[in-house]
Amino acid sequence: MNEWIEGIVALFLLLGSLFALVGALGLYRLPDFFMRLHGPTKATTLGVGGMVIASMIYFGARDQGLSLHELLITLFLFITAPVSAHMLAKAALQQKLRLHEKTRGRPWEQ
Amino acid sequence: MKPSRWLPHPLLSICLLVVWLLLINGFSLGHLLLGALLGWLIPLVTQVFWINPPRIRKPIKLCLFLLHVIWDILLANLQVARLILGPSSRLRPAFVEIPVQLEDELALTMLASVISLTPGTVSADLSDDRKTLLVHTLDVADEEQLVRDIKARYEAPLLEVFACSAT
Numbered sequence: 001m002n003e004w005i006e007g008i009v010a011l012f013l014l015l016g017s018l019f020a021l022v023g024a025l026g027l028y029r030l031p032d033f034f035m036r037l038h039g040p041t042k043a044t045t046l047g048v049g050g051m052v053i054a055s056m057i058y059f060g061a062r063d064q065g066l067s068l069h070e071l072l073i074t075l076f077l078f079i080t081a082p083v084s085a086h087m088l089a090k091a092a093l094q095q096k097l098r099l100h101e102k103t104r105g106r107p108w109e110q
Numbered sequence: 111m112k113p114s115r116w117l118p119h120p121l122l123s124i125c126l127l128v129v130w131l132l133l134i135n136g137f138s139l140g141h142l143l144l145g146a147l148l149g150w151l152i153p154l155v156t157q158v159f160w161i162n163p164p165r166i167r168k169p170i171k172l173c174l175f176l177l178h179v180i181w182d183i184l185l186a187n188l189q190v191a192r193l194i195l196g197p198s199s200r201l202r203p204a205f206v207e208i209p210v211q212l213e214d215e216l217a218l219t220m221l222a223s224v225i226s227l228t229p230g231t232v233s234a235d236l237s238d239d240r241k242t243l244l245v246h247t248l249d250v251a252d253e254e255q256l257v258r259d260i261k262a263r264y265e266a267p268l269l270e271v272f273a274c275s276a277t
Contacts, residue, residue, distance in 0.1 A: 019187060019191065022191045022194055022195065023194075025194055025195070026190070026194035029194065029198060030194065030198055030201075031198055032203075034203065034232070034234070034246045035198075035201065035203055035246075035248055037246070038190055038193075038194075038232060038248045039190070039194055041226055041227070041232060042183075042187055042190040042227065045183055045187060045227065046183075046187035046188075046191075067135060068132055068135065069132045069133055069134075069135040071132060072129065072132050072133065078223075078227065079223075081226070081227065082222065082223035082224075082225075082226035082227055082233070083223070085226050085232050085233075086222060086226060086232075086233055086234070089232055089233070089234035089235065089246065090234065090235055092234075093234060093235055093244075099203075100203055103203045103204060104202070104203075104204040104205070104253070
């Protein structure tokens with residue numbers, strides 16, 4: 001395989017890993033539960049996206065054809081990530097988890 | 111395409127066919143036929159479980175909206191990455207209530223999902239009367255502005271696409 005393609009694949013893999021790392025850091029660093037939700041729901045989308053693009057380029061170049069089934073990973077991730085975040089947030093509201101003291105606005109009672 | 115008794119969800123059938131071809135990761139007449147068969151059979155067998163799907167009035171508008179959302183997701187990733195790596199004492203988290211006009215279940219789900227995927231917001235709860243969405247934001251300066259942004263950027267296009275009556 002051409003060095004250029006290998007370089008591009010490596011670049012996308014690094015970029016993807018970097019964003020996955022940032023998402024994990026967010027989960028670790030942010031002060032309260034609701035803020036922690038933001039890291040994994042967003043930063044990881046680009047993390048997975050970078051790896052998916054790397055995979056598409058790699059297998060596309062190796063097999064001399066178009067490799068598109070990686071797109072399904074993105075599709076399923078876009079469908080499932082908001083749902084799991086929503087369920088986690090609902091559970092946290094139910095449990096009345098401690099909020100960071102600077103949080104403005106209060107969740108309602110139902 | 112009009113839904114009929116033997117083809118209850120034409121759009122779903124097409125989606126299933128495309129997903130099947132993507133799963134196989136190849137294109138041949140055999141798989142096209144098999145995918146078409148599955149796309150026809152699965153909606154037919156499961157049609158009792160389906161809620162009434164909304165009519166999509168403007169498919170092109172929906173595609174444009176989805177492209178716009180994907181672009182926003184890219185920006186959201188960069189923004190959230192910056193917020194996470196910056197000092198966390200500077201963050202201004204808040205719960206914001208957003209009044210929604212959408213009534214259809216699928217359209218509401220799409221709005222909530224889009225809110226969760228885009229800049230610094232996660233939809234946390236929907237009120238029992240389905241009129242208000244509770245959203246948690248990571249860093250917001252002006253709640254009013256955020257509500258206006260979300261309504262203009264995401265709700266208005268969805269209202270147009272699904273042609274719900276704006277009450």
